[in-house]
Amino acid sequence: MADEPLVLGIETSCDETGVGIVRGTTLLADAVASSVDEHARFGGVVPEVASRAHLEAMVPTIDRALKEAGVSAKDLDGIAVTAGPGLAGALLVGVSAAKAYAYALGKPLYGVNHLASHICVDQLEHGTLPEPTMALLVSGGHSSLLLSADITSDVRPLGATIDDAAGEAFDKIARVLNLGFPGGPVIDRYAKEGDPTAITFPRGLTGPRDAAYDFSFSGLKTSVARWIEAKRAAGEDVPVRDVAASFQEAVVDVLTRKAVRACKDEGVDHLMIGGGVAANTRLRALAQERCEAAGIRLRVPRPKLCTDNGAMVAALGAEMVARNRSASAWDLSADSSLPVTEPHVPGHSPAHDHDHVHEVSKENLYS
Amino acid sequence: MLLLALDTATPAVTVALHDGSSVVAASSQVDARRHGELLLPAVDRVLAEAGLRLDAVTGVVVGVGPGPYTGLRVGLMTADTFGLALGVPVHGVCTLDGLAYESGIETGPFVVATDARRKEVYWARYADPRTRLTDAAVDRPADIAAEVAGFPAVGAGAVLYPDTFPDARAPEHVSAASLASLAAEKLAAGEELLAPRPLYLRRPDAQVPKNYKVVTPK
Numbered sequence: 001m002a003d004e005p006l007v008l009g010i011e012t013s014c015d016e017t018g019v020g021i022v023r024g025t026t027l028l029a030d031a032v033a034s035s036v037d038e039h040a041r042f043g044g045v046v047p048e049v050a051s052r053a054h055l056e057a058m059v060p061t062i063d064r065a066l067k068e069a070g071v072s073a074k075d076l077d078g079i080a081v082t083a084g085p086g087l088a089g090a091l092l093v094g095v096s097a098a099k100a101y102a103y104a105l106g107k108p109l110y111g112v113n114h115l116a117s118h119i120c121v122d123q124l125e126h127g128t129l130p131e132p133t134m135a136l137l138v139s140g141g142h143s144s145l146l147l148s149a150d151i152t153s154d155v156r157p158l159g160a161t162i163d164d165a166a167g168e169a170f171d172k173i174a175r176v177l178n179l180g181f182p183g184g185p186v187i188d189r190y191a192k193e194g195d196p197t198a199i200t201f202p203r204g205l206t207g208p209r210d211a212a213y214d215f216s217f218s219g220l221k222t223s224v225a226r227w228i229e230a231k232r233a234a235g236e237d238v239p240v241r242d243v244a245a246s247f248q249e250a251v252v253d254v255l256t257r258k259a260v261r262a263c264k265d266e267g268v269d270h271l272m273i274g275g276g277v278a279a280n281t282r283l284r285a286l287a288q289e290r291c292e293a294a295g296i297r298l299r300v301p302r303p304k305l306c307t308d309n310g311a312m313v314a315a316l317g318a319e320m321v322a323r324n325r326s327a328s329a330w331d332l333s334a335d336s337s338l339p340v341t342e343p344h345v346p347g348h349s350p351a352h353d354h355d356h357v358h359e360v361s362k363e364n365l366y367s
Numbered sequence: 368m369l370l371l372a373l374d375t376a377t378p379a380v381t382v383a384l385h386d387g388s389s390v391v392a393a394s395s396q397v398d399a400r401r402h403g404e405l406l407l408p409a410v411d412r413v414l415a416e417a418g419l420r421l422d423a424v425t426g427v428v429v430g431v432g433p434g435p436y437t438g439l440r441v442g443l444m445t446a447d448t449f450g451l452a453l454g455v456p457v458h459g460v461c462t463l464d465g466l467a468y469e470s471g472i473e474t475g476p477f478v479v480a481t482d483a484r485r486k487e488v489y490w491a492r493y494a495d496p497r498t499r500l501t502d503a504a505v506d507r508p509a510d511i512a513a514e515v516a517g518f519p520a521v522g523a524g525a526v527l528y529p530d531t532f533p534d535a536r537a538p539e540h541v542s543a544a545s546l547a548s549l550a551a552e553k554l555a556a557g558e559e560l561l562a563p564r565p566l567y568l569r570r571p572d573a574q575v576p577k578n579y580k581v582v583t584p585k
């Protein structure tokens with residue numbers, strides 16, 4: 001519908017410069033420039049390299065998104081940006097761009113939460129999010145179980161990984177098996193031809209006294225690596241397909257078991273899965289199977305919307321506009337540890353204005 | 368002509384408006400860790416003071432450093448994006464040139480040095496306030512002692528290291544007012560300004576933080 005909010009979203013929390021444009025819950029553009037290749041030789045994302053790349057990529061990526069969407073910047077109803085969590089210096093580049101763009105166009109600015117955006121992006125795929133929605137976010141950077149009662153104002157963390165992110169475990173096991181990078185897709189591929197019950201790897205934090213919704217993948221990672229090394233030491237061939245299948249099964253078993261349990265415990269009948277690991281076919285299949293058995297509806301966006309992108313930020317921004325949430329102030333800061341309980345960073349309420357020496361003039365542009 | 372000038376390459380968050388003949392409004396705040404928060408409100412304040420709106424601006428001038436990266440990028444990203452949104456040119460000026468212009472030292476040579484942290488300075492040598500003799504560089508003060516000996520020096524980098532710079536003078540930080548005046552003078556003379564790209568002068572630190580996204584070589 002033409003009267004739904006048209007919002008541009010900017011994402012720079014890690015190594016992707018993402019600019020997306022949505023109208024309400026409709027995706028119009030999803031432009032991403034990645035600096036992943038520049039980090040590869042360091043074995044991980046180098047913050048300064050990411051920040052430098054964001055600065056160079058930003059203006060061309062905004063241009064590309066506008067062209068892709070076929071809209072004019074002056075028709076936008078708001079600019080949304082990831083205010084956190086993420087790499088501080090990288091976030092600051094996106095926040096600086098979003099502020100300048102919003103100010104120059106005379107549009108409201110919405111600083112939003114990266115994790116809440118990962119949940120909200122599903123609106124672009126499957127329509128309005130049910131309330132409440134249970135969300136399992138799994139990627140190379142995060143693994144968390146979140147309960148969203150209102151994606152613009154009420155997101156509660158139920159559990160998270162206490163060590164490695166799920167995606168990290170895939171990358172590390174792929175490296176031990178000499179399968180290259182990234183680990184997720186290649187393990188998924190080998191696992192299809194392997195036996196998931198061939199080797200019983202440990203399921204982390206699933207004991208009766210363990211935290212019900214927290215995750216741990218570090219012990220599993222070590223266990224798989226030791227098993228492979230023992231085979232090699234004994235001069236035996238490593239059954240790569242069976243190892244991949246059994247390892248993957250251990251990860252997705254725990255993820256889906258805990259997610260379904262959280263839905264049951266909280267009486268929630270929808271589960272959304274987001275983040276890069278949501279592309280894993282076994283995770284999708286097992287989640288589907290277990291959700292069906294438990295009477296839960298599963299929602300997983302297409303892979304390109306699961307990884308970091310600007311469209312997810314725009315999706316949450318559009319929801320902020322639609323629900324009349326207050327815009328952020330011009331002194332919005334990048335917050336590398338923004339808690340998920342803050343889906344957006346509203347401007348200062350008038351009652352607290354005396355605290356802020358740097359209050360901006362009420363007389364805005366184009367007013 | 369209406370130039371909006373800004374610089375975040377030194378601890379100062381500084382903004383000025385220049386109409387081609389003089390500075391019409393300016394703001395400078397010193398807070399090395401809050402460039403991101405302070406810059407946009409400062410732009411807003413300076414425009415309000417001049418009774419103008421951003422769409423009256425015909426060009427943006429930005430200090431390209433050298434300076435500490437995180438702060439430096441705030442100014443450059445803001446200038447880039449203003450240029451995109453307003454459809455006006457963005458001109459880069461070396462931040463050290465702004466300080467040299469502001470120094471008022473008419474009989475050179477002299478040195479400009481700012482704080483590069485890690486016990487180093489960003490610096491260059493000047494013949495007069497408009498003429499830089501060397502490329503901007505980053506060095507330990509002791510290593511350039513011979514090159515700067517006997518010259519007066521301006522900037523916080525000079526103040527910080529009196530052994531190398533015994534004749535340190537004001538100003539410590541650049542002002543966008545000087546940057547704007549210098550740019551206006553150069554533009555009027557038909558001179559080419561710099562591209563609005565950062566002068567980092569150092570390679571990025573290749574340190575991967577713990578518990579962050581892992582990327583393994585292909």
Ligand SMILES: [Zn+2]
Nearest residue numbers: 118139141308
């Ligand atoms: Zn993410």
